[in-house]
Amino acid sequence: MSIENDFQLVKEFDKKYCLQVFAPMDVAFVDGKGSYLYSMEKKEEGVKKRKYLDMIGGIAVNSLGHGDKELTNAISKQAEKFIHCSNYYYIAQRSELAYRLCHNSFADKAFFCNSGAEANEAAIKIARGYFYYKGVDKYEIITANMSFHGRTMATIAATGQEKFRKPFAPNVPGFKYVDLNDYEQLENAVTPNTAAVMLELIQGESGVHPADREYIKKVSELCKAKGILLIIDEVQTGIGRTGRLFCYENYGIKPDIMTLAKGLGGGVPIGAMLCTNEVATGFHVGDHGSTFGGNPLACAAGNVVMERLTDGQLLTNVNNSSNYLFDELNKLRDKYENLKYVRGMGLLIGMEFDENLISAAGMKERFFSMGVLVSAIGKSTIRIAPPLTISTSECAEFIKTLETILKSEVGKSGPLSTIIDGIKNITGNK
Numbered sequence: 001m002s003i004e005n006d007f008q009l010v011k012e013f014d015k016k017y018c019l020q021v022f023a024p025m026d027v028a029f030v031d032g033k034g035s036y037l038y039s040m041e042k043k044e045e046g047v048k049k050r051k052y053l054d055m056i057g058g059i060a061v062n063s064l065g066h067g068d069k070e071l072t073n074a075i076s077k078q079a080e081k082f083i084h085c086s087n088y089y090y091i092a093q094r095s096e097l098a099y100r101l102c103h104n105s106f107a108d109k110a111f112f113c114n115s116g117a118e119a120n121e122a123a124i125k126i127a128r129g130y131f132y133y134k135g136v137d138k139y140e141i142i143t144a145n146m147s148f149h150g151r152t153m154a155t156i157a158a159t160g161q162e163k164f165r166k167p168f169a170p171n172v173p174g175f176k177y178v179d180l181n182d183y184e185q186l187e188n189a190v191t192p193n194t195a196a197v198m199l200e201l202i203q204g205e206s207g208v209h210p211a212d213r214e215y216i217k218k219v220s221e222l223c224k225a226k227g228i229l230l231i232i233d234e235v236q237t238g239i240g241r242t243g244r245l246f247c248y249e250n251y252g253i254k255p256d257i258m259t260l261a262k263g264l265g266g267g268v269p270i271g272a273m274l275c276t277n278e279v280a281t282g283f284h285v286g287d288h289g290s291t292f293g294g295n296p297l298a299c300a301a302g303n304v305v306m307e308r309l310t311d312g313q314l315l316t317n318v319n320n321s322s323n324y325l326f327d328e329l330n331k332l333r334d335k336y337e338n339l340k341y342v343r344g345m346g347l348l349i350g351m352e353f354d355e356n357l358i359s360a361a362g363m364k365e366r367f368f369s370m371g372v373l374v375s376a377i378g379k380s381t382i383r384i385a386p387p388l389t390i391s392t393s394e395c396a397e398f399i400k401t402l403e404t405i406l407k408s409e410v411g412k413s414g415p416l417s418t419i420i421d422g423i424k425n426i427t428g429n430k
């Protein structure tokens, strides 16, 4: 049985059998190519594919776009040989990926897992293990308000947003929260028990808010001076997303621990926790592990992504497309009052609209109705994180769509309702 071509049944089964933790948009995709995804839609004349420009790339995951030949070849070749073997054995693909990651970063050692949350779990755990094995009583971890570090029990405790923690109390103890970019607050939060400071350099999930360069430099110096470990969560910002292989390179610092996931496998689930040899003493044999982590299939994918990112051309494309997008977005911001702020780095960009005029949810629906996929954050911010392979002409398509929407909203008032009416007009009854 395959229900792929019966969208009604897909929806019905989802509502009936899938735990309802997401609120999906009214679409399922059946195909992809480069920066585009295709949905199957029943029209009077028969089944037709509808094309969407994918400006969100599975939330910064599809780094090589859809259907990349090299990536799919590497995956299918590995799958034909063997998909998985246990970590009881040496794994060539894992050794190679660890080499690639360490060779191209501050890190000496890599641990592989399957997601961002797991990578952060490993980071939190090794930071505590590091001081435990030294016989030092340090366990507190300072994180930022409005941060996002994952959905597991330790990572919701690390996440500086109460709404993620409250229903699931009691939370894992030992976390403290400070405002990002307020150095004094962070300095005051440090105690003799502080083990680590854990930060995103760009807070992706809470609206694409970059940390200040000076702030991060001072935090890094403070950590060094006080023997505190600096954990940088690059689950979203890593793997070329910000125009450098890792975002910390933009800040002129070196963390002690870095976590990766989203873009690393180009869509194949994989996470990684990277650290220095010094920090690596925090885990002894048997202290940590993962059944799937570092398996040959996932690492084969990771190796293709890393190879493409380190041969120069892909990063050049990220920077070209990024420059084009920022130039055009800033022009639109100057031209249209309803676009307030343009934030981010590389191909991780947030656009904040005037919340009295445009809502994030409405804007996302409007883009969708015009065949463009974006993500909505909070009241009035749209985030884009397209494939790193996106061309400037595809970026131009996005800009054109955005301008069409902004233009159509000029002079209108009342936020959400206006836009929802607009959607009805464009796509018929949803």
Ligand SMILES: *Cc1c(COP(=O)(O)O)cnc(C)c1O
Residues within 6 Å of the ligand: 114, 115, 116, 117, 118, 120, 148, 149, 150, 151, 200, 204, 205, 233, 234, 235, 236, 261, 262
């Ligand atoms: C997405 C994300 C996570 C969680 O990753 P999962 O793979 O969903 O567990 C953690 N940190 C940051 C910064 C993220 O963007």
